[in-house]
Amino acid sequence: MHDKIKAAEVFEKYLSRIENETHRVRMREVLEWTKTRFPGLEPKIAWNQPVFTDHGTFIIGFSAAKQHFSVAPEPAAIRKFSREIQASGYSQGTNLFRIRWEEPVDYALLERIIEYNRQDKADCSAFWRK
Secondary structure (H helix, E strand, C coil), X not given: CHHHHHXXXXXXXXXXXXXXXXXXXXXXXXXXXXXXXXXXXXXXXXXXXXXXXXXXXXXXXXXXXXCEEEEECCHHHHHHCHHHHHHCCCXXXXXXXXXXXXXXXXXXXXXXXHHHHHHHCCCCCCCCCC
């Protein structure tokens, strides 16, 4: 329970800045799902956005925009899951993919991406992949 309270506290200031209440609720749901599904990840704010780390290494970040929210798992994960990201209907760039506010979140895909990063970076001592 302590971890969930901590996650909510860590992200509350960020969430309070999302003016559209529907978007704020949606972002809160995604962040809470991430923390609940992966309780070992540490929630923090970096570059003014919510991120989750594991043993000091970046796992995934999220950010809200007007038309969508971005999911940033690092380029290696984008490359590995590119076809699945596209099949889910999301647009993508080198470092992130975008989920329009009105689109459903493919939580199964999100789970695979996070699990991939956790396993792939298990022995990583740097914040970013080299």
